[in-house]
Amino acid sequence: MEELLMHTKGYEVLRNPFLNKGTGFTLSERTALGLTGTLPSQVQTIDEQAEQAYQQFQSKTTPLEKRIFLMTLFNENITLFYHLMAQHVTEFMPIVYDPVVADSIEQYNEIFTNPQNATFLSVDRPEDIKESLMNAADGRDIKLVVVTDAEGILGMGDWGVNGVDIAVGKLMVYTAASGIDPANVLPISIDAGTNNQTLLANKRYLGNKHVRIAGDAYLEFIDQFVTAEQELFPESLLHWEDFGRANAQVILDKYKNKSATFNDDIQGTGMIVLAGVFGALNISKERLIDQTFVTFGAGTAGMGIVNQIFTELQEAGLSVEEAKKHFYLVDKQGLLFDDMSDLTVAQKPFARTRDEFSHAEKLTTLSAVVKEIKPTVLIGTSTQPGTFTEEIVKEMATHTARPIIFPLSNPTKLAEATAENLIQWTDGKALVATGIPASNVEYKGVTYHIGQGNNALIYPGLGFGLVVSTAKLLTQKTISAAIHALGGLVDSDQAGAAVLPPVSNLTEFSQKIAEVTVQSVLDQDLNREKISDAKQAVRDAKWSANY
Numbered sequence: 207m208e209e210l211l212m213h214t215k216g217y218e219v220l221r222n223p224f225l226n227k228g229t230g231f232t233l234s235e236r237t238a239l240g241l242t243g244t245l246p247s248q249v250q251t252i253d254e255q256a257e258q259a260y261q262q263f264q265s266k267t268t269p270l271e272k273r274i275f276l277m278t279l280f281n282e283n284i285t286l287f288y289h290l291m292a293q294h295v296t297e298f299m300p301i302v303y304d305p306v307v308a309d310s311i312e313q314y315n316e317i318f319t320n321p322q323n324a325t326f327l328s329v330d331r332p333e334d335i336k337e338s339l340m341n342a343a344d345g346r347d348i349k350l351v352v353v354t355d356a357e358g359i360l361g362m363g364d365w366g367v368n369g370v371d372i373a374v375g376k377l378m379v380y381t382a383a384s385g386i387d388p389a390n391v392l393p394i395s396i397d398a399g400t401n402n403q404t405l406l407a408n409k410r411y412l413g414n415k416h417v418r419i420a421g422d423a424y425l426e427f428i429d430q431f432v433t434a435e436q437e438l439f440p441e442s443l444l445h446w447e448d449f450g451r452a453n454a455q456v457i458l459d460k461y462k463n464k465s466a467t468f469n470d471d472i473q474g475t476g477m478i479v480l481a482g483v484f485g486a487l488n489i490s491k492e493r494l495i496d497q498t499f500v501t502f503g504a505g506t507a508g509m510g511i512v513n514q515i516f517t518e519l520q521e522a523g524l525s526v527e528e529a530k531k532h533f534y535l536v537d538k539q540g541l542l543f544d545d546m547s548d549l550t551v552a553q554k555p556f557a558r559t560r561d562e563f564s565h566a567e568k569l570t571t572l573s574a575v576v577k578e579i580k581p582t583v584l585i586g587t588s589t590q591p592g593t594f595t596e597e598i599v600k601e602m603a604t605h606t607a608r609p610i611i612f613p614l615s616n617p618t619k620l621a622e623a624t625a626e627n628l629i630q631w632t633d634g635k636a637l638v639a640t641g642i643p644a645s646n647v648e649y650k651g652v653t654y655h656i657g658q659g660n661n662a663l664i665y666p667g668l669g670f671g672l673v674v675s676t677a678k679l680l681t682q683k684t685i686s687a688a689i690h691a692l693g694g695l696v697d698s699d700q701a702g703a704a705v706l707p708p709v710s711n712l713t714e715f716s717q718k719i720a721e722v723t724v725q726s727v728l729d730q731d732l733n734r735e736k737i738s739d740a741k742q743a744v745r746d747a748k749w750s751a752n753y
């Protein structure tokens with residue numbers, strides 16, 4: 207950025223959010239940059255600017271207005287935006303990211319503002335991919351890309367071009383949490399069309415007004431995108447977000463052994479859930495190999511979770527067959543059986559056989575499955591609100607001293623249960639994590655802290671570590687190392703302790719995860735460039751939101 211600043215003058219500086227300091231430019235900077243007379247005479251510190259901006263933020267009455275204010279601030283002055291976010295990370299996370307990002311995606315066309323330096327790639331114009339990436343990068347050194355095609359935005363389905371805001375939000379969390387330089391990142395929307403009829407009928411819809419292209423034509427476009435991205439930014443990490451169930455795993459499998467790439471919904475979610483389960487087991491003093499898992503919603507996230515825990519069980523000494531026996535997958539059909547014709551590739555290995563049960567035909571609801579299986583862990587990634595009912599939760603608590611229950615579907619309106627209900631229905635026994643932030647629950651004189659079981663607690667540290675280490679690939683070894691770094695951070699002896707560390711400590715634990723990630727990459731000799739000290743490398747790479 208320093209170099210860019212030397213070549214940019216006058217209003218161009220003020221209009222460039224990477225360079226702009228507004229009233230923070232000193233008098234000598236104003237002289238050197240041709241800004242004399244373009245700003246009022248007072249020079250403000252960044253803290254004075256942040257205080258003023260925070261007052262304005264607080265004057266906004268709805269969460270969406272707060273978000274629009276912050277996005278406008280980002281468009282004007284990125285350093286100030288992150289300086290302010292660092293001071294209010296717990297308050298800003300739900301505004302910049304989930305759940306308010308969901309409102310902004312739903313109303314994207316109506317509230318459209320300058321789009322936070324995102325890149326828009328249209329499936330109708332593959333010939334523009336390279337030029338689009340170059341225009342959006344604008345000479346910056348891109349080391350991290352978050353890309354979405356928005357077919358599966360949170361649990362809300364297909365949101366077409368509007369989904370770009372999830373890529374923007376994920377990257378804002380990256381910088382706030384890990385300190386990756388915002389000049390090194392790029393949010394990308396792949397506009398493959400949309401099957402959302404409401405959007406197609408909306409005259410204001412800003413994306414391609416046709417149904418999604420699918421099959422080979424779609425995968426060919428993705429391939430052209432990956433090729434161009436790798437050619438332009440050869441050392442970058444490619445993070446995939448909110449792709450549809452049919453494509454997410456296929457894309458990951460295609461590229462994971464070729465370059466540094468990561469699917470947040472599959473891998474990030476698997477990581478955070480296993481870390482949360484470890485946190486819960488630290489509290490209950492139980493072992494992973496003694497748990498029985500029911501996963502409700504065996505889609506992208508559900509199968510990412512199952513596979514991560516499955517791998518860990520094998521690392522704990524179980525055979526493949528023994529480890530598989532710990533999982534019961536429930537989806538729309540009920541318990542998944544191996545004779546079903548509509549299983550996904552990911553579901554197949556974990557489907558059960560009917561002869562394991564005396565009345566297999568009755569296991570078509572979550573309630574019937576919980577009664578039959580008596581799980582110790584229940585995980586929700588179903589997009590079906592309120593489905594962890596009082597009856598189901600109480601049934602689970604009858605058979606399990608400390609039931610682990612994670613309703614993870616986002617945003618708020620899709621959660622399988624609230625933390626408050628889970629604590630009340632189990633008389634304080636449930637060990638809970640929720641996808642969106644949850645307030646403390648006061649119950650019978652104990653304050654229960656609720657961990658946020660959201661991949662945002664892990665992907666920033668992991669991704670930053672991969673970037674800092676110049677990793678060629680992301681391996682299961684590195685994933686495991688990062689999970690264990692986070693899983694060991696809870697204060698399990700406190701009554702009402704959370705299963706995951708609080709978002710208020712996000713920057714501290716993201717740094718730890720990044721350090722462990724770098725060390726793991728170095729240990730496997732997967733770094734492109736020479737690095738001698740993992741911790742030092744993370745410290746050196748950290749960007750600070752100051753002038």
Ligand SMILES: NC(=O)c1ccc[n+]([C@@H]2O[C@H](COP(=O)([O-])OP(=O)(O)OC[C@H]3O[C@@H](n4cnc5c(N)ncnc54)[C@H](O)[C@@H]3O)[C@@H](O)[C@H]2O)c1
Pocket residue numbers: 358359360361362450451471475478502503504505506507508536537538539586587588589590614615616617620640641642659660661662
């Ligand atoms: N907390 C987190 O970190 C996190 C991470 C990823 C996803 N999620 C949430 O998980 C949910 C699912 O996301 P995804 O990417 O896996 O989507 P997905 O579409 O790939 O999977 C959803 C699954 O739920 C199943 N389902 C739908 N209706 C059902 C019903 N009535 N009963 C049982 N199963 C049903 C679908 O068939 C599908 O297999 C979303 O709400 C998303 O926000 C949370």
Ligand SMILES: O=C(O)C[C@H](O)C(=O)O
Pocket residue numbers: 304359360361448470471615616641660661662
């Ligand atoms: O975006 C989130 O809040 C988590 C997750 O990636 C999701 O898709 O729900």
Ligand SMILES: [Mn+2]
Pocket residue numbers: 360447448470471
């Ligand atoms: Mn996601």
